[in-house]
Amino acid sequence: VAEAAGVSVATVSRVLNHQPQVDPARRERVLEAIARLGYRRDAVARNLRRRSTRVWGLVISDIQNPFFTALIRGVQDRAEQEGFAVILLNSDEDTDRERRCLELMAEERAAGVLISPASETESAFRPLLDPAIPVVLIDRSTTDRDVDLVRIDNERGAYDGTRHLLEEGYRRVACISGPLHTTTGRTRFEGYRRAVEEAGTIDPDLVRHTDFKTPGGHEAAIDLFRSPSPPDAVIVMNNLMTEGALTALRDLGLAMPGDVGVVGFDELSWAALLDPPLTTVGQPVRELGLAAADLLARRCAGDMEDHPRTVTLAPRLVVRGSSTRVRAPHHR
Amino acid sequence: VAEAAGVSVATVSRVLNHQPQVDPARRERVLEAIARLGYRRDAVARNLRRRSTRVWGLVISDIQNPFFTALIRGVQDRAEQEGFAVILLNSDEDTDRERRCLELMAEERAAGVLISPASETESAFRPLLDPAIPVVLIDRSTTDRDVDLVRIDNERGAYDGTRHLLEEGYRRVACISGPLHTTTGRTRFEGYRRAVEEAGTIDPDLVRHTDFKTPGGHEAAIDLFRSPSPPDAVIVMNNLMTEGALTALRDLGLAMPGDVGVVGFDELSWAALLDPPLTTVGQPVRELGLAAADLLARRCAGDMEDHPRTVTLAPRLVVRGSSTRVRAPHHR
DNA sequence: TTGAAAGCGCTAACAC
DNA sequence: GTGTTAGCGCTTTCAA
Numbered sequence: 001v002a003e004a005a006g007v008s009v010a011t012v013s014r015v016l017n018h019q020p021q022v023d024p025a026r027r028e029r030v031l032e033a034i035a036r037l038g039y040r041r042d043a044v045a046r047n048l049r050r051r052s053t054r055v056w057g058l059v060i061s062d063i064q065n066p067f068f069t070a071l072i073r074g075v076q077d078r079a080e081q082e083g084f085a086v087i088l089l090n091s092d093e094d095t096d097r098e099r100r101c102l103e104l105m106a107e108e109r110a111a112g113v114l115i116s117p118a119s120e121t122e123s124a125f126r127p128l129l130d131p132a133i134p135v136v137l138i139d140r141s142t143t144d145r146d147v148d149l150v151r152i153d154n155e156r157g158a159y160d161g162t163r164h165l166l167e168e169g170y171r172r173v174a175c176i177s178g179p180l181h182t183t184t185g186r187t188r189f190e191g192y193r194r195a196v197e198e199a200g201t202i203d204p205d206l207v208r209h210t211d212f213k214t215p216g217g218h219e220a221a222i223d224l225f226r227s228p229s230p231p232d233a234v235i236v237m238n239n240l241m242t243e244g245a246l247t248a249l250r251d252l253g254l255a256m257p258g259d260v261g262v263v264g265f266d267e268l269s270w271a272a273l274l275d276p277p278l279t280t281v282g283q284p285v286r287e288l289g290l291a292a293a294d295l296l297a298r299r300c301a302g303d304m305e306d307h308p309r310t311v312t313l314a315p316r317l318v319v320r321g322s323s324t325r326v327r328a329p330h331h332r
Numbered sequence: 333v334a335e336a337a338g339v340s341v342a343t344v345s346r347v348l349n350h351q352p353q354v355d356p357a358r359r360e361r362v363l364e365a366i367a368r369l370g371y372r373r374d375a376v377a378r379n380l381r382r383r384s385t386r387v388w389g390l391v392i393s394d395i396q397n398p399f400f401t402a403l404i405r406g407v408q409d410r411a412e413q414e415g416f417a418v419i420l421l422n423s424d425e426d427t428d429r430e431r432r433c434l435e436l437m438a439e440e441r442a443a444g445v446l447i448s449p450a451s452e453t454e455s456a457f458r459p460l461l462d463p464a465i466p467v468v469l470i471d472r473s474t475t476d477r478d479v480d481l482v483r484i485d486n487e488r489g490a491y492d493g494t495r496h497l498l499e500e501g502y503r504r505v506a507c508i509s510g511p512l513h514t515t516t517g518r519t520r521f522e523g524y525r526r527a528v529e530e531a532g533t534i535d536p537d538l539v540r541h542t543d544f545k546t547p548g549g550h551e552a553a554i555d556l557f558r559s560p561s562p563p564d565a566v567i568v569m570n571n572l573m574t575e576g577a578l579t580a581l582r583d584l585g586l587a588m589p590g591d592v593g594v595v596g597f598d599e600l601s602w603a604a605l606l607d608p609p610l611t612t613v614g615q616p617v618r619e620l621g622l623a624a625a626d627l628l629a630r631r632c633a634g635d636m637e638d639h640p641r642t643v644t645l646a647p648r649l650v651v652r653g654s655s656t657r658v659r660a661p662h663h664r
Numbered sequence: 665t666t667g668a669a670a671g672c673g674c675t676a677a678c679a680c
Numbered sequence: 681g682t683g684t685t686a687g688c689g690c691t692t693t694c695a696a
Contacts, residue, residue, distance in 0.1 A: 045673035
């Protein structure tokens with residue numbers, strides 16, 4: 001093509017790949033020809049020849065959930081720095097769909113895969129990927145442990161949030177939990193249990209396990225607060241359920257923090273807009289994405305010892321008015 | 333590879349591509365060998381040979397904005413149906429970055445590109461893409477008109493929202509507008525102007541142009557309501573500025589709908605959680621994504637007349653308590 | 665219905 | 681430093 005610059009294809013290739021040993025004059029001629037002809041290197045052919053791509057797959061279950069949105073942001077920022085493009089795949093929390101996403105990435109010879117797994121076991125999806133494709137698990141672990149994992153200390157976050165309510169003097173602290181068959185659901189529930197048991201014994205009537213979705217949170221809250229001996233506080237274990245629970249409290253006419261103290265999970269952009277503003281267990285989600293991408297980039301570069309790593313980030317309790325009987329002082 | 337099934341590569345290829353003229357017995361043998369060897373077709377080589385990919389590029393400016401999130405969802409749902417994977421590119425509202433995204437898609441030989449353009453002129457980016465790559469513009473048009481476009485009737489949405497406030501008896505209806513150099517900012521402002529001028533004359537003191545961001549909305553609202561003759565209502569022209577404006581109103585101690593009537597733009601998941609719930613001009617964003625993907629899929633299939641099409645979807649005013657002096661009746 | 669062979673656009677050995 | 685050439689793994693004529 002651009003040999004119409006009077007050189008061989010090899011030289012053009014060398015210019016394109018910034019190899020130093022090209023004569024400056026010839027390099028100029030090549031560059032000029034490329035510009036003149038509007039030539040663009042074919043990445044498909046390049047990938048085939050090099051037997052590698054610069055594409056990552058990112059498999060998540062719900063693009064509309066702000067948690068994943070922040071995660072994508074983090075992943076994408078680092079991916080761009082490292083020169084990778086990101087294919088977004090939607091597993092919709094379904095193991096079959098997840099498997100198809102992974103098969104697709106295997107066929108496309110993705111350079112790496114980041115996944116927030118719906119599957120319980122790593123073996124359920126690992127064989128689908130060519131062994132050469134590195135995988136980083138995000139936020140949820142699997143039963144097999146021989147894979148990189150980036151996560152948030154959910155147990156700690158739930159513990160801190162629950163304990164905060166107890167310290168504020170709430171006596172019957174309820175928990176709207178995710179399903180126990182997910183690692184996030186389970187570990188957050190364990191944090192709640194630990195805090196509650198430190199202060200006495202756990203009351204099963206104060207616990208509702210639901211599905212991490214908005215309607216689930218709504219129903220669980222209605223159910224809890226209509227019971228004969230309702231709670232005086234509640235911690236809700238993710239952002240969507242928190243939305244549902246807050247709607248329920250409003251519908252029931254219960255006021256925060258007097259009638260009920262509330263702690264949500266995940267930072268919500270509008271948490272501070274509520275009256276009173278909502279106390280939440282904030283997760284460093286963008287950082288989670290960055291860390292996952294960091295790890296994957298290093299795996300792709302091959303400059304890491306072989307054994308799998310786990311990176312754990314700390315959540316941060318942000319106390320606002322919804323959980324403090326004496327109104328929290330304003331922080332600047 | 334799978335010729336260890338005793339047939340030629342050509343036959344294997346035919347099986348893989350579901351071509352009918354293969355002997356059933358041989359087909360079985362091939363399938364069996366594929367399963368046994370765990371073979372996966374190399375999509376990179378396939379794409380090279382076929383001179384086409386099954387990948388779309390989706391270029392947006394802010395993954396964390398729920399508007400784009402819903403858009404992505406729509407695009408991805410249809411893309412999956414049509415057998416395309418979606419690469420997510422981040423232009424960050426920057427024309428240079430946008431250009432690089434487009435160049436990347438050109439190199440990767442994407443089958444099509446969906447873009448919510450930061451550039452004003454189509455000519456700014458069209459030459460970057462091989463003329464064979466179809467493009468669909470989303471939500472914002474460019475000065476050149478020879479390209480497919482999917483949009484929402486923003487003028488109408490802003491008009492409906494403003495007129496609603498006037499009909500509720502508000503006399504000084506302010507507008508927190510996006511920048512006039514964007515199509516969405518401009519057309520929404522024009523809708524506002526039309527409604528206001530129908531009822532009298534426009535008062536420039538009631539208009540603030542800012543940047544579609546949360547802090548911008550906050551500052552604009554503070555500025556408006558601290559002025560000597562403040563408005564008694566405001567329409568805010570996108571979701572992020574609405575968040576900022578609501579924070580400002582709360583900080584100023586102004587109550588909706590009494591002190592001030594408020595209409596937001598874009599549906600917000602938590603609009604109904606506020607007290608009173610927020611009236612908004614809802615946009616069918618997921619449908620916008622679906623429509624864009626539909627159009628692109630048809631362009632990729634080549635089964636369309638050549639001339640560019642524009643698809644316009646209608647917004648829908650959702651009246652809640654923040655804009656109705658007599659409390660809106662509850663809808664089921 | 666099947667197989668042999670060409671070739672997609674590029675990079676990397678190798679020879680000069 | 682530079683050119684020649686082989687092939688990456690697939691699909692697709694073409695001939696059998």
